[in-house]
Amino acid sequence: MTHDHDLVLRPTAAQTEAALNPPPGRNGGDLVVETLAGLGATTVFGLPGQHALGMFDALRRSDLRYIGLRVENNAGFAADAYGRITGEAAPLLLSTGPGALTSLAALQEARAASAPVLAVSSQVPTGGLGGGRHGYLHELPDQAASFRGVVKSVHTVRTQSQIPSAIAEAWTSALTVPHGPVWVEIPQDVLLAETPIPVVTGGDTFPEELPPRPELTAVAADLLTRAQRPAIIAGGGVVRADASKKLRQLAERLQIPVVTTFGGKGAFPWTHPLSLQSWLEDRHTTDFLEDADVLLVVGSGLGELSSNYHTFTPRGRVIQIEADLGKLESNHPALGIHADARLALQALLETVGERTDPAAPERVRAVLDKVRERIASQELTLEQDVLAAVRGALPPGAPSFWDMTILAYWAWSAFDAKAPNTMHSAQGAGGLGYGFPAALGAAAADPTHPVLAVSGDGGALYSIAELATARQYDLNVTWLIVDDGGYGILREYMTDAFGEPTATELTRPDYVALAESFGVPGVRTSPQTLEADLAKALAAPGPSVVVLPAVLRMFAPTHLD
16 A cells, blocks of 8 residues: 555656755855755845854855845845745845844744744854853853744754755744744754765645644634624734635624734725724724624734723623634633634634624724724824825835834824725834835835835834945835934923923934945825825835925824723
């Protein structure tokens, strides 16, 4: 009897010849880039360093496209965005010690947002591993320990023969739901030494699917079918699983109102009669969700931002579909279904009965009317006009990447993403400097659409060096910098809490002149001319900068009431 696991793929004659007579001059770095190419990678991001030169020398002999950024953390943000846009593992090549550690904030964001990033770092020579203090440049007692609490998995290579398998294992880990960043480290001498190992020609990996347990979806389907006041919270897991169409089918079949989290922007059509949009920081939305007798949470852990800063207390039955086991029932007891959102929603569609609720759209309109009345009472016309100008200038299908800035906080609640997987921000980990380098990674992933980056002047200074990257690779990114002379949101927080701000005011450059010094066109705009100037910049090929001097305010929070 022959079993599937007994089958062995036989090498072709050409593969046998290549294995027996590998080309000369290859090193351990070649095994890295050959494995990445065999797995399907076409683009890598990174920054060279002394211990990693073997990898970067090997790039010269490969067909991989290299996008080099000026700061490792920015390279990590670019890889994060590439992974979000393509759904593929984005290789990130880094050096040892300071170079590796500088990427930590970006990898934390990738982990929080489930972005598949495959970081490959060098290490000190093999003799320096093991925790002894040998005095190598960049040496750490245990470099991998710095990453274990940040990434999904860590893989340390000690010989050249381990390279293909370690990278393939890491690739599989990155693309197994929930997606996320992974870490591979390879010693300098292993990368530099000439290798007798044949050219790596195979690389198929098969990330495991995560289907729901059928007995759980049967219970969930029954609860939803019989519910009197059901509601749905759709999170980033819906977007990452490409499950927005299935979500819409389920909501329409059962007539259930849907609110999307900030990470789930675009998971449900903004103007749909059942859409509560994304006003999660509004007490009217919170009250509506608390009143639901059955609440379906798909692809969200109901964390701080998705729960109105943990003031949300559901009174009905909660069903939570979540691929990240660490998030399942972490904040609220639920019928927890550990599954990929797409597979779980499909199972529900195959199981639910018919439900009619002609009053559902009316209840949705009532909530949105209350939200609009609350915002209108605060005299925030400037902020709403600026956000509307951005939406008007951004073509449908064009992705946008938002830094941690007041305009982004408005966008989380009030911006129509138009489509899933088009609006991204650093709200997962909340670090500054994400917007522009992430937009560069997105432009590298898909050059057919212009890409928008939005930053405040404080966040812009984290990644200003990447104007050189944008120009060098002629990436089609327009960078909107809202210049309010400081860390605007921290200024508000401190003034509210202490009566006056401290350490929030910034001396900053002339951003238009600075952009032009990099050979990047820049324009200074106003709220009245923003839409036209932004649309013109987005329509022009290559990078550009639009600077908006404006002091924006946040709408009043409701979680403190």
